[in-house]
Amino acid sequence: MDFRLNEEQQMLQDTVARLVRGEYSFEKRLEFSESDLGFSEHFWKQLGELGLTAVPFPEELGGFGGTGVEVQSVMTELGRGLCIEPYLQSVVLGGGLISQAGNDQQKEQWLGGIASGETRAAVGLQEPQSFYDLNNVETRAEKSGDGYVLNGRKSVVIGGHCADVLVVSARIGGDTQDADGISLFLVRADAEGLERRTYPTIDGAKGCDLFLNNVTVGADALLGAEGKAAEVIEYQAGRAIAALCGEAVGVMEVACDLTLEYLKQRKQFGVPIGRFQVLQHRMVDMMSELEQARSMAILAASVADEPQSDERRRILAAAKNVIGRSGQFISEQGIQSHGGIGMTWEYNFAHYAKRLIMINHQLGDDDFHLERYATLLQAS
Amino acid sequence: MNMNYTAEELAFRDEVRAFLDKKLPADIAAKVKGFRRLSKEDHQRWQKILSEQGWYATHWPEEYGGVKWTPVQKHIWDEESCRYGVPRSIPFGVNMVAPVIIKFGNEEQKQRYLPRILSGEDWWCQGYSEPGAGSDLASLKTRAVREGDHYIVNGQKTWTTLGQHANMIFCLVRTNTEVKAQEGISFLLIDMNTPGITVRPIITLDGEHEVNEVFFEDVKVPVENLVGEEDKGWTYAKYLLTYERTGLAGIGLSKAALQHLKELASRRLKNGKPLIEDTAFSQRIAKVEIDLMAAAISNLRIIASVEGGGVPGAESSMLKVRGTEIRQSINDLARRAIGPYAIPFVEEELDLDYDGDYLSDENAAPLAAQYFNNRKLSIFGGSNEIQKNIVSKMILGL
Structure with missing residues (x-):
């Protein structure tokens, strides 16, 4: 091994x-x-x-x-x-x-x-009511001639503001939460009826919400089989979770390094604050969280390209749950270890801390994946 | 055992409610309840209304224009004002420097400064922390050297909350370097408009300008601005910190934030149902509500003991730790409740006058920022680690 x-x-x-x-x-x-x-x-x-x-x-x-x-x-x-x-x-x-x-x-x-x-792409898979559930789709796709007309709204499309092409999910049949009936469409950024409301994100990037008002696309815009996109989306979201785990580990590594460095150089009461046991133990806990996260990231990467199975689903849900919790722990405890300086815009730590919290808001937070894992636990 | 308010206390609560119903400006309350930014003018407008009512200075003796409330009355005020969305009082003048001036200042200082605090003419800020002196406050280095009728002050203060609005700052300065750190500190009142003072903003991680650095370069401060005796400032500083610590538990604020969270969770959807009906999320809310219930009773126990003539000691430190953790948990849940919409930072929606469409929920925009901003709760007013040191030393004798 x-x-x-x-x-x-x-x-x-x-x-x-x-x-x-x-x-x-x-x-x-x-x-x-x-x-x-x-x-x-x-x-x-x-x-x-x-x-x-x-x-x-x-x-x-x-x-x-x-x-x-x-x-x-x-x-x-x-x-x-x-x-x-x-x-x-x-x-x-x-x-x-x-x-x-x-x-x-x-x-x-x-x-x-x-x-x-x-070419830059972005994906619109979430909606205002979907709360991380990618099968929760209200955006409608209706057949029209050879193509489709799309109506609806896609939420928090990071990078959507500058994408040349958007991959969006829309429902061709079934009810809001059904897995069946979801399709994927390729929509060009300049498509008529497509509006974007662009905003900065709290962790320094940019994104937008997409408003689709009678956006007409051709038959060639349909990606995959009609109404059968749920599995495709779930599979790719799994790969994205593995990738995001990798990013999170990188962010956590630097957050831990910065905190450790600060504990060594910051002096209070005549000694480096790293001499205080309460801070030593906290730093140890942060490192343990990082290692837990690293292990789950490795595991997630190892199943990312495997055929879909409940085992793959479980591992990816578990990984995202751990990443969410570790990220929040390292973010919060790192700020606390730094004191006020950890909260300032001018010092880089705060930006790492913000990214870690926001990673938890992408592709499902720790609660979402805990629930998902629990469901799969019953099934096995 | 009797956990009920007396008839007089209930009458007082009615009086408070009637006053707030009538006098609290709706626009200000809406800002507070929606976690929006308050302007200097908002604070001043509300302070004026409170002063006219005679309810501004609740820590002061009546002879200086204070109101003599019992600890229970103060508690009732705290509860009701948080529930109504009263702006957090800016404590530096009325609740921090004023008690020090009243206890240790001379008559001239009392006559000069107290009325100006009551009227809102002076906006005070606090010059305690320094870049090298945070938890170890006594190691502060800002130097004041006596030259004739003046002190010449050189150094730097930091984390000065709302210093950008202030015209006065109370400072701990080093007047003696020959003695033990705590014994060479003095308490100076300094006019912010004195030449040599520079205020530089510190922008926090949420993009807000709330705190500042204050630089002193050969700043001439008249000797009559010294409070009490030279080199005795540490005693006064500690006295002031006991005032700072009371109320830091923020029980009333947590109750208001919890209410806000429940309303939010009732509007947000998960699986087509209100989030508050989701088992996992409702249990998270339930847990923090239970913690808050316990902390609220702990708070009342301290209040009742003070009412009975006791002195709040290290218990307030325990409560500060618990109370701030609870508020941070509520902020965490509010951020979670908006799901992916925690990511966009739609600054224009922070303005109450915003009349466009809200990206998601009308109260969503400040939530992630507020979660980040309130990481300060466990850092300021004596970090939670320092509070635990106090408890282990004062209560446990460790």
Whole structure:
């Protein structure tokens, strides 16, 4: 048994790490965040040029043929740098859905651009009432001529503000919470009737809500079999969870490093505060949480590309639950260990803390996945 | 054992309610209840109304314009005002420096400063913490050197809450470096408009400007601004901290926040049903409500003991820890209740006059920011670790 990355995987992770070190600094990140685009176009281009946006795609489509492990290595380094580029949304989710469910023509049309970074995708899978349940879809798709008319609203589409293409779920039949009857559609950003309400996110990125008002798409916009998208979405969300776990581990690593460093250098009562047992034990607890999270991230990556099964579902739910809890613990206890300085905008720790909390609000929080796990527990 | 209010106390509660029904401006209450930003003007407007009622200075003797409330009456006020959405009183003048001036100041200082606090003419801020002196406050380095009729002050204070609005600051300064840290500290009142003072904002993680750094460069402070005796400031500082600690448990605020959470959870949907009907989430709410119930009774026990002539001691430290943890849990649940909508930061919706469509819930915009902002509760007013040190030393003798 060997939990280490192999040589190629390690080289990949080192490449990302070097790129992030060279391009990202705390100050630059704030600039990227405040720009109209909301991230660094230059950095995004470099992700493309180095083949990093191509990692999960098949080689015949210009990809690198990477697995969940490779994707996670990339995400961990992006997490360490607190990078705000829409890698998860465009590559893992948007590109991933097309790669998984698209027909040859759709793959041909979109994946080359997504893999090179020239095209950006985003996904609209959530709705105001859905509360993390991706089968909870009210957006309607109605057949019209050869194509479809889409009406509804998709929530919190991170990266949606700058995407060229949006993959959205819409219901062709069934009731709001039915798995059956959900379809996926490719909607161009300039489609008539598509409105975006853009906003910054509290952790420094940008996103939007999508309003679809009689958006007409052709038959070629349907991704996968009509009404059968629930499984596709669930499967890809699982891969995205594994990727997000990787990011979370990167964020937690830096959060723990920063806290440990602070405990060593901050002096009160004439000694470094790391000499106080209450803070020593808290730091140990933070590290234990990080290691728990790392273990679950590794496990999640190992099943990301396996065929769907209850075992895969369980592992991914468990991983996201652990990541959510560990992230919140490290975020809160790290702030507490820093005292006031941990709450300031000018010091980077707070930004890591915010990202950790918000990772818990993406793709289901710890409560959501605990419940999901419990349901699967009964089934086994 | 009797846990009921007396007839007089009930009559007082009715009086408070009648006053708040009539005098609390609806726009201010709406801001408080919706966790929106309050302006300096909002605070001043409300303070004026309270002063006119004679209910502003509840810690002061009547001869200085205070109102003599019993601990139970203060508690009733706290409960009712939180329930109604009364703005948190800015404590630095009325509840912090004033008690010190009343106890240790000279007659001239009382005559000069107390009426100006009552009238709202002076807005005070606190100059205690320094970059190198947080939990270890006595290690403060801001230096005041006597030169004729003045002290020359040099140094830096930090975490100065609402210092951007203040025209006066009370400071702990080092006047003697030859003695033990605690013995060389003095308590100075400083006009913020004195040349040499610079206020620099500290923006917190939620993007808010609430705290500041205050820099002193050769600031000339008249010697008559010294409170009490030179080098005895630590005694006064500790006296002030006992005032700071009371009320930090925030029981009334937690009750209001819990109510807000329940309303929110009744509006938000999960699986097509109100979130509050979801087993897991309702149990989370139930747990924090039970914790709050216990803390509220603990709070009443302290109040009753003080009412009976006792002195609140380290128990308030225990309550500060519990109370702040409870409020943070409520904030955590409110953030969770909006699910993915915790992620957008829609700043324009923080403004009560906002008349566009709300992205999700009309009260959603401040929730994640508030969760982050209130991480301060377990840090300020003596961090929860310091409070536990106090309990283990004073109560347990460890």
